[in-house]
Amino acid sequence: MSLTTSKDLPLGTKAPSFELVDVVRNNRYSLNKLKGEKGTIIMFICNHCPFVKHVQEEIVRLANDYRILGFGFIAISSNDIEKYPEDQPAMMWKVAQKYNYTFPYLFDATQQVAKDYQAVCTPDFFxxxxxxxxxxxxxxxDSRPKNGIPVTGRSIRETLDAILNNRKIPEEQKPSIGCNIKWKEE
Structure with a gap:
């Protein structure tokens, strides 16, 4: 595991479009099909990263709390499944079932979507x-494995509440910290 901090993507950047397979429903979905009326949360996650495992239940709570308010949630795994077989689609399906994901869990087989979003770690939230x-x-x-801070989803919740209430988005945006995305050798 290599501890990695998310890259800085300029605010105002338009979400790159994509079409990927949802391992839960075995359907192809585009960003336009999955986007929410109020906003869209894209989460780069995987199955094996301890940082993702640490927040998995809160990700599900967050999606359940805000999906009904008009937000779309999309999880994407972009890891190299040859070197990390626990991140292959069949295992993604098992994780989605275990945690009762109510959002699509998409597999980025070519890793192009992660590159388009400049995602470098898991979890990474947009x-x-x-x-x-x-x-x-x-x-x-602010919660990380073993730091003793409860997992609350506060940073994302404050952002979504600001959108819902037409308030200014919080200016302080701390980078995500987690495992690096496992890139294929080129």
Whole structure:
């Protein structure tokens, strides 16, 4: 595991479009099909990373709390499954079932979507407004494995609440910290 901090993607960046397979429903979905009316949260996650495992239950709570308010949630795994077989689609399906994901869990086999979003770690969170413009990129909250801070989803929740209430998005956006995305050798 290599501890990695998310890259800085300029706010206002338009969400790159994509079409990927959802391992839970075995359907191909585009960003336009999955986007939310109020905004869209794209989460780069995987199955094996201890940082993702640490926040998995809160990701599900967050999606359940805000999906009904008009937000779309999309999880994407981009890891090299040859070197990390626990991240292959069959295992993604098992994790989605175990945690009762109510959002699509997409497999980025070519890793192009991760590159398009400049995602470098798991978990890595991107919040886009109703026009698919980036308004937040960073951590879920201040909790990390073994740091004793409860997992609350505070950073993302504050952003989504600001969108819902037409308030200014919090200026402080701390980068996400986690495992590096496992890139294929080129």
């Amino acid at each position: 919040v886009f407004d109703e026009e698919l413009k980036l308004v937040y990129h960073g951590q879920l909250d």
